Amino acid sequence: MDRYESLRHWARVRPLANALRHKRRGRWHGWRWIDVLRDAERLADGLRQHGLGSQSRLLLSGPFEPDLLLLALAARSLGAEVASLDDQLPSEALRQSLWRLRPSHVFIGSGRQWARWQAAVHRGPAPRLLIVSAPGDLPRSTHPSWLSFSQLLGGADGSRRQGRRRWSHAAVQLWSEEGTCWQGGLEVLLEHWLGSGHSLAFPESPGSAARDRREMAPSDLLLSPQGQQGLQDQLAALLAGWRRFWAWPAGQPHHVLAWLLERQARRLLGVGRLRCVWQPAQSPGALPGWIAGLERRPP
Template sequence: MSVHELKRPPVADTAQWRVDLPKALEQLRHWAQVSPLQPALRHKRHGQWFVWRWIDVLRDVERLADGLRQQGFTDDSRLALSGAFEPDLLLLALAAQHVGGELLTLPDHLDAETLHKALWRSRPTHAFVQGRQAQQLWLNHGQRLLDFVALLGPAEPPQRLNRRAQGAQLWSEEGTQWQDGLTVVLEQWLNSGHSLAFPESPGSASRDRREVAPSGLLLSAEGLQRLATEIDSRLAPQGTWRRRLCDWAIAHPQKPLQRLIKNRVRRLLGFHNLHFIWQATRTPDTRSAPTWLNEFKRDIA
């Protein structure tokens, strides 16, 4: 996870990638004041869950803002973010807002040619990039990479979480390939004041989600389709009597046996505390998703 500086061009076209969060800092300061010691962010790293309290988030954002200023970031600068949503990326996004610069998100799986075109148009002055392959692509543009920890400066490390968190929790297993994702994640998190959790990696998302048992999922339409595929893979094969029984129970959960089967499926996926799945009103067709997921979808205009 690295930050590096790009040469600034005279003109930039940032409309496609720009992120606007006018009230983000105001909301962050609110939660840091009214719930300073409550968990704000959770992330699994090296097999351990770590937690940032609201006061920790605010302090880290302020430190990162100072670090950005030392790297020449001003209110005329543009910060491009590329990678999985997790605490470092969110904290840096908020720090850029703190300084007053422009914030951009670029997909994290671009090939060299597509990345070159995106950078040529958007002209970021600074960038935060996750993943070795992505970092190498940026290095191929002749840029110097900086360590995120050095940008943050001296700070208390996040606390290990030694007990299961209680209360409402949001969950994200997305990244900057979701064009509007950062806006959605930050708005839902800062509007609600709920804890927001992230998996250690895409490959561990299902297991880590079961450990968190979130109350809300923040998913793109593509993420919802991946979830539907995951659910289907965990059920009995199509055409078998066990699958017909499961489908019948999920579609008609009025009786005890049906509720038992449905609840078992939900627990297997880490959804036994689930209350809603965020979904934009205008998304690709997701009618192939399991019927029981529809009851959790909360359409947002």
């Protein structure tokens, strides 16, 4: 079953179940499976009107969040190729990537990326359409053919709903705080999200990821190896500080104080109910010790 057919499946069998969550301007918003399908269909119609078809290539650059996933699904439903590009590339590397990939359509995650893209397009191949997720005060005269995401969607802001904290913390909740700098990460997200039918959540920004992760308390983490290393470093720093404060020997992992501190560390990191951390298929075997520790439920 391809990605778009998987979306249709979940919209049919679980139309009102939550599919996506994203924190925006301090509030959690949610999309049901039927909302995701409807928005993807509207986006496909908008992309078709702007020339995207089976011979086109959509290039995505920015943090992973619902707008990016919806565009990827919409483009694939039209038979277009979808590629992703590191959103931290400097202008010259960006220009070289544009020459190599030759995208017909481009999506960038925010107006903050605009200066680099403007410089790269000026000296390289210009896409037919540039879509900006949050253009802000971007002057319309800067590019002859660009649209905000909401305009492509049809002038609306999508089917998202402000979410009261109704979700059950017993439910499976996928979590990602990555972006297109994670090579292959988009396929990991689509595979686990559409393959499982579980809700997938995103933080408001990289800077708020720890706080938002703590609020969401996810059960499954979809993190790149670099993201996992960052979480490991946070855990190690937290526990090292507490060990010094409590004069707790590192060689006593079964001490009741060690258990209490690790439990508190899990809560502060937002992984208190963690059950799974994504691992690359080429890395079978036992999970790294720090992940196994995070996944270990209190007795």
